[in-house]
Amino acid sequence: MSTNNLKPKSPSESEIVMTELVLPNDANILGNALGGRVMHWIDLAAATAAHKHCGAICVTAAIERLSFLNPIKVGQLAHLKGRVVCTGKTSLVTKVDVWCEDMDTGETYPTSEAYLTFVSLDRNGKPRKVPPLDIKTDEEKAERERARIIRNKLLEIKGRVSK
Template sequence: MNLKAKHPQESYTVMNELVLPNDTNTLNNLMGGRLLHWMDIAAAISAQKHCNRIVVTASVDNVSFKQPVKLGDVITIEARVTRAFNTSCEVRLDVWAQNVPSGSKVKSNEAYYTFVAVDQSGRTIPVPELKPESPEEIELYDGALRRRQLRLILSGKMLPNDALELKALFSS
C-alpha cells in the first residue's frame, strides 16, 4: 500500500444532487436525513481517494443546518480531507444550495466526518499522511487535532487533562 504523503487537492470531491419531491418534507424542504446521507457518500469518496482503501464512517459531528434547501434546488457538496491520523482521517464538508432559475446560491450546511480505513477483513490499517500547503489548508489541518481531541473526550476515549491542544486554547 502506498503511504506517501498526499496534498489535500488529491482527495477533493464535488457531488451534485437535485432535490426531488421524494427528498422533501411536507414544507417542500429537503429532509435532513437525506442530506446527511448524501454528505456521507461525498465524504466517503473523499476519504477513500486519500486512503486508497475502503473506509467506514467513524463519526459525524458539528453538522450545522444554516438555510433550508427547497424542492428543485441543486445541492453541491464539497468534501476534502483536512487531516490524516494513524488509521483515520477527518473530512470537511461544505454544502451549497442553488436555485437554478433565479441563480441564487447559499451555503446551507457544513460538517466534519471521520472515517477509518479498513482492509478486506475489516481490520484498521494505516492511512497516508496529509501535507497541507495553503493558509486555509493549514488552518483546517491544525484545527483537526483539536476537533479530534474534543470528539475523543465526548466519547469517553480521552480524559480532558490529556487534550493538550484543547487546553492550550484556554491557557494562553
Template sequence: MQKKKPAESQVTMTELVLPNDTNVFGNLMGGRLMYWMDIAAALAAGKHCNAPVVTASVDNISFESPIKLGNVVHIEARVTRAFTTSMEIHLSVWGEDLTHQYRYKSNEAYYTFVALDPNRKPRPVPVLEPETEQEKKLYDGALRRRQLRLILGGKMKAADATELKALFSEA
C-alpha cells in the same frame, strides 16, 4: 507511504432535490442530506487512502439555510487531516436556485472515516500535507476536534487533551 495533498481527495457531489427528498415544508430533509454527505465524505476518504472506508463519527453539522424542492445541492468534501488509521473530512454544502441563478451556503460538517484492510481491520493511511492557508487552518484545528470527539466518546480523559488545554491556558 506517500504523502498526499488535500486537493487530491477533493470531491464535489451534485444532487437535484426531488419531491421524495423533501419534508412537508418543501425543504430537503436533513436525513437525506446527511446521507448524501456521508457518501461524499466516503468518496473523499477513499480517494485519500485508496482503500475501503467506514464512517467512525459525524459531528458539528450546522444547518444554516434550507434547500428547497427543485434546487440543486453541491456537496464539497476533502480530507483535512489524516491520523494513524483515520481521516477527518470537512464538508461544505451549497444550495443553488437555478431559476433565480444564485448559490447559497446551506450546511457544514466534519465526518471521520477509518480505512480498512482486507480483513476489515483498521489500516494506516497516508499523511496529509496541507498547502493553502485555509488547508493549514483546518489541519491545525483537526487535532483539537479529534480530542473533543474522543473525550465525548469516552475514549480520552479531558486531562490528556493537551491541544484543548492549550486553548484555555494563559501564555
C-alpha cells in the same frame, strides 16, 4: 498525529464535488430537503473523499459539527464538496461543505457543513494506515487545526487521548 511511510497527499487530491437535484421524495411537507437526506449525501461525499485519499474502503466513525444554515427547496440543486482535512494513523477527518443553487436565478448560498471521521480498513476489516496529508496553505493549516480540535474532543470522550 503520527507520520508513516506512505506517500503524502494534498487535501485537493481527495476533493470531490457531487450534485443532487432535490425532488419531492427528498423533502418534508414544507418542500425543504429533509435533514436526514442531506446527512446521507454528506456521508457519501465524505466517504468518497476518504476512499480517494486512502485508496481503500473507509467506515464512518463519527459525525461532528453538522449544521443546517438554510433550507434547500424542491427543484433546487444541492452541491456537496468533500475533502480530507486531517489525518491520524488509521483514521482521518473529512470536511464537507454544502451549498444550494437556484437554477432559475443562478443564486447560490451555503446550507450545511460537517466534519466526519473515518477509519480505513483492510480486507479483514482491521484498521490500516492512511497516507499523511501534505499541507501547504494557511487555509489548509487552519482547517487541519479545526479538525484536530474536533478529533481530540472525540478521543477524550472515548478516553483515548495520549498525553
